[in-house]
Amino acid sequence: MDNAATPSLAEVANVATSVGQSIARVLEGKPRQIHTAVVVLFAEGHLLIEDVPGVGKTALAKALARSIDGEAKRIQFTPDLLPSDVTGVSVFNQTTREFEFKPGGIFANIVVGDEINRASPKTQSALLEAMAEDQVSVDGHTYPLPQPFMVIATQNPIEMEGTYPLPEAQRDRFMARIQMGYPARSSEVAMLTSQAAGDQMASISPVTDVDFIARAVTTVRQVYVAPIINDYIVTLVEATRNSPDLRLGASPRASLHLMRAARVEAALAGRDYVIPEDVAQLATTVLSHRVLLTVDAQVARRTSEQVVAAVVTQVPRPNRG
Amino acid sequence: MRFQPSALSSVAIALAVWLAAWTLRPMFIDTAFLTWVPALVGAAAVVGALGVLLRFPRAVTLGAQAVVMASLLLWLGFRDAPRSDDPDASWYEPLVMLGALGTKAVRESSTPLPTEPGLVWLLLCILALVVLAMETLVNVLEQPAWALAPLGVIYGVGALTLANEMEWTSFAAVAVGYALVLATSTHLSGASPGRTSHQATRAAVILVTLVVASVLAPALTNFVPLGDKQPWLQAGRNKPITLSDPTVALNENLRRPADEVVLRYSTDSETPVYLRTVALTRLTTDGAALTGMRLSTTGLSGAYTAPGESVKTRVRMLLASEYLPVPFAVDRFSAAGAWAHDRDTMSIVATGGARTEQTEGLEYEVSSTVPRPDRSELEAAAAGTDPAGDDTLSVPGGLDPGVATLTASVTAQARTAGEKALAIQSFLRSDEFSYSLNAPEEADTDAISSFLLTDHAGYCIHFAAGMITMARIEGIPARMAIGFTPGKRDGDEWVVTTHNMHSWPELYFEGLGWVPFEPTKSVASPPEYTDPDVAPNASPSPTPSPSATGAPSASPSIPVEPPEPTVAPTPPGGSDSSNPGGWFLLLGVLVLLAAPMAARSGVRVWRLRAGQEPAAAADAAWREVGALFTDTGLEFSDASPVLAAKELGKHLDPSAASELGAVAGIVQRARYARDGADTSDLGVHVRQFRRALLRTQPGNRQTRALLLPLSLAPMNIRRG
Structure with a gap:
């Protein structure tokens, strides 16, 4: 699929817009979250959606998969889910008298890991390792995952019962976290109206294909990040490490993710270079799930989003001459 | 890095201003x-340093400095001010009077200036303004480099008015002051750690610059025409110039058997000119004498305004003289060396180092307005009032009533x-009087009375003194001019010898000014305006006054007082320059008015330089774009250029x-894009934007942007 010509920035931006519009048909009033999902898709990242049940986490993931005509699989994480249920298992074929690999739920373009924090840590890590390496190793054999490959994991807020919270080391593997939030009243009414007419999900038809997405990723990689922007990214990440409200700041991987996401943001705006706004806009989404609040900040009922947003505001942008 | 004000910076500014003021001392x-x-x-x-140490806002410190200096100046002002007798006068009336005294002293004196209290007070006021201007530039606007401007004003005033008396030490003093301000006011004092190498470099550069400048400055003096040091500067400032007695030289020269050539001249006038060296206003029965001159180096061309014919004369002087022989009344002259003039008599006096030999071998050009009234004008003229005073009207005491x-x-x-x-001239030119270099052995009465009443014999001084006395009796101001008769023609030139030395009366008439007369018949024919018989173009027949029959047997009949007029020492100015105080104030x-505009333009040029x-x-x-928004009082945006331009462009x-x-597009690409952008036209675009912006803004915003560019204020200075 790399043989085909690399699409232009304008084409990428057009397709991304179409994908966004397509998702918006089933998810009323959440343009910000949809945008983030599209950015993560083109940035070859994985998305963590965190919120209470029933606000459309799964709907977003499924709509995204349908829009890009990709293979979507859904793994419902439960406490008794085994790692092999995720990665796949080798079974002995009586006919051929050979072990045969039965791929698990992870072999798809878009993998929806539902309620990921309800599974045991062992199973969680099986998924996360696959996410990091884009391949699965079973019984000494390595099986590459299809491209593009994107995990959209949903998790309930960690305070809820029956959850195994994702350790920070594993949250760090997700490029961005979004919170759905309850829809606005009008959006909820509109949602009811449209659902009454039938399942909207079924009406979503693909606006592109996985092949195009894979080629678009190449285009995005060519977006230029000036040294001054890299400097800004590092300054931002360093600022989270030095913030008095955080006991754990963001990792170097966070810097890398922020740069990749900013590149997509620039491409979607039709630019072949990144400006500080691209970085600043995504910083909260990309950084806030990786940091740990101090006890004082928790007692003061500040959220990590608020703290990271404050850090972004305080760090001077390289615009200032 | 934040700008760190330093407690030393105010001290350095004070030191710099003091050093600059020190350079003015020859004034x-x-x-x-x-x-x-x-x-x-x-x-x-002290206030500035305290303000920094106590971490007051800089504006507050500046205000406190202004208040402290103003209080000091007010106290000094009221202490020195003349008491006002008018009980209704407002409280500040004494200060106004003091300022007026100072201005008057500046206007009426030439350098060196007397230390009138008003003058000192004015100078201190200006120095206070300079301190405030430097504090504003250095500690409020954080532009220490611009502190050179106020310092330069002080040095410039000195350099303009003192010209070649400025010494290299003056330059060095101002340079050291400026270097101090730079060294103490920059980040050197409060820089963040880790920049010590930078500090060391900066300190080294300042040190090397100072050393090089100090070494070069004295070496340069050999190439810069700074002029000779003036003798009175070394001898003590109050020592007057002693002028030799012109009448003694006259007597000596007329009696000298050998007739030496004094000078040669050519003139564009059809009538040959009398070259005058000096005019004597004081007349006693014992002779004529100089009075104290008020020498000035400035304002020659406007000092005397009576009508006359414009005459240009080119003179080649051979002998030494401390007075410059010029046709009366001189407007302009170009002569090498240091000269000053007396406004009352329009005499030109050498003030340079070797002043008595200053004219030896000198060539110079003179433009004069020579009085040439019509006879009818002269006949109708009334006696004038000598603007210099009544000296020219006083009849010598002890004169014979006859x-x-x-x-x-x-x-x-x-x-x-x-x-x-x-009538007086005709009387003296009548045959009753005879020319004689031999003075009467003994006079019954005083010299003038005996010449007029009994002896009827004498030479030019006697005739001139006689006519002056009689004119004064009639209420016509009169004085004695000393100089040369036109001499002999030699081709295009006129040759003047020692025997052409002469004295003649000048009388002052309403509307005509000083008019020369010629009562000495045997020396020259009368001026054409006094003698209808002389054809206008007929050249006078100048003859050497003395009959070269031998040395005089007796001393001159009219002894002259040993004149030692005191003349205020005057630094040389050559020809015209302007009023020092006026320069200073203006x-x-x-500079104060234009400083922000100039600073702003400088910053713009610097930013947009190629x-x-x-x-x-x-x-x-x-x-620069951001600064333009600030200057016009508009909000600017911190966003990336293109986004910012879209947002700002709406308004x-x-x-x-x-x-x-256009600017934003180039800037953004230059900053962030892979292949950058061509920034060569950026300056043009920014300037076009500036014009478009200013053109479309209301007038008050335009004025504000030009005269009060707020982008220079520290809170608006952007640091990256």
Whole structure:
């Protein structure tokens, strides 16, 4: 699929817009979250959606998969889910008298890991390792995952019962976290109206294909990040490490993710270079799930989003001459 | 890195101003005023240093400095001010009077200036303004480099008025002051750790610059025409110039058997000219004498305004003289060396180092307005009032009463002062009087009376003194001119010898000014305006006054007083320059007014200069755009250039918005894009944007942007 010509920035931006519009048909009033999902898709990242049940986490993931005509699989994480249920298992074929690999739920373009924090840590890590390496190793054999490959994991807020919270080391593997939030009243009414007419999900038809997405990723990689922007990214990440409200700041991987996401943001705006706004806009989404609040900040009922947003505001942008 | 004000910076500013004021000391006779300068600037320094140490806002510190210096100046002002007798006068009336006294002293004196209290007070006021201007530039606007401007004003005033008396030490003093300000006011004092190498480099550069400048300055003096040091500067400032007695030289020269050539001249006038060296206003029965001259180096061309014929004369002087022989009344002259003039008599006096030999071998050009009234004008003229005073009207005391009777009878037929003067001249030119270099052995009465009443014999001084006495009796101001008769023609030139030395009376008439007469018959024919018989173009027949029959046997009949007029020492100015105090005030006010505009333009030129790296050029251009918004009082945006331009453009005129968009596009690409952008036209675009912006803004915003560019204020200075 790399043989085909690399699409232009304008084409990428057009397709991304179409994908966004397509998702918006089933998810009323959440343009910000949809945008983030599209950015993560083109940035070859994985998305963590965190919120209470029933606000459309799964709907977003499924709509995204349908829009890009990709293979979507859904793994419902439960406490008794085994790692092999995720990665796949080798079974002995009586006919051929050979072990045969039965791929698990992870072999798809878009993998929806539902309620990921309800599974045991062992199973969680099986998924996360696959996410990091884009391949699965079973019984000494390595099986590459299809491209593009994107995990959209949903998790309930960690305070809820029956959850195994994702350790920070594993949250760090997700490029961005979004919170759905309850829809606005009008959006909820509109949602009811449209659902009454039938399942909207079924009406979503693909606006592109996985092949195009894979080629678009190449285009995005060519977006230029000036040294001054890299400097800004590092300054931002360093600022989270030095913030008095955080006991754990963001990792170097966070810097890398922020740069990749900013590149997509620039491409979607039709630019072949990144400006500080691209970085600043995504910083909260990309950084806030990786940091740990101090006890004082928790007692003061500040959220990590608020703290990271404050850090972004305080760090001077390289615009200032 | 934040700008760190330093406690030392105010001290350095005070020191710099004090050093600069020190360079002005040759402008004043008495330098005692310098003691008040450290007090004034020291107060500002203490307040400034305290303000930094106590972490007051800089504006508050500046205000406190202004208040402290103003209090000191008010106290000094009221202490020195003349008491006002008027009980209704407002409280500040004494200060106004003091200022007026100072201005008057500046206007009426030439350098070196007397240390009038008003003058010192004015100078201290200006120095206080300079301190405040420097504090504003260095500690409020954070532009220490611009502190050179106020310092330069002080040095410039000195350099303009003192010209070649400025010494290299003056330059070095101002340079050291400036270097101190730079060294203490920059980040050197409060820089963040880790920049010590930078500090060391900076300190080394300052040190090397100082050493090089100090070494070069004395070496340069050999190439810069600074002129000779003036003798009175070394001998003590109050020592007067002693002028030799012109009449003694006259007597000596007329009696000298050998007739030496004094000078050669050519003139564009059809009538040959009398070259005058000096005019004597004091007349006693014992002779004529100089009075104290008020020498000035400035304002020659406007000093005497009576009508006359414009005459240009080119003179080659062979002998030494401390007076410059010029046709009366001189407007301009170009002669090498140091000269000053006496406004009352329009005499030109050498003031240079070897002043008595200053004319030896000198060639110079003179433009003069030579009085040539019509006879009718002269006949109708009334006696004028000598603007210099009544000296030229005083009849010598102890004169024989017969002189007054004689004068009355001579002028009996005359109706006007002009006719009286003509009658007196005719009387003295009559055959009753004879020319003789031999003075009478003994006079029964005084020399003038005996010449007029009994002897009827004498030479030019006698004739001139006689006519002056009689004119004064008739109420016509009169004085004695000393100089040369026109001499002999030699081709295109006229040759003047020692025997052409002469004296003649000048009488002052209403509307005509000083008019020369010629009562000595045997020396020259009368001026054409006094003698209808002389054809206008007929050249006079000048003859050497003395008959070279031998040495005189007796001393001159009219002994002259040993004149030692005191003349205020005057630094040389050559020809015209202007009033020092006026320069001082005008420059100060102009610089204060124009400083923000100039600073702003300088910053703009610096930002938009060519030859910068594209990224640096883009940053500087965008800073300039931001500064333009600040100057016009508009909000600027911190967003990336293109986004910012879109947002800001909504509130601008379309022409300005499109220029802004062009600038923003280039800046953004230069900063962030892979292949950068061509920033060579960026300056043009920014300037076009500036024009479009200013054009479409209301007038008050335009004025504000020009005269009060707020982008220079520290809170608006953007740092990256």
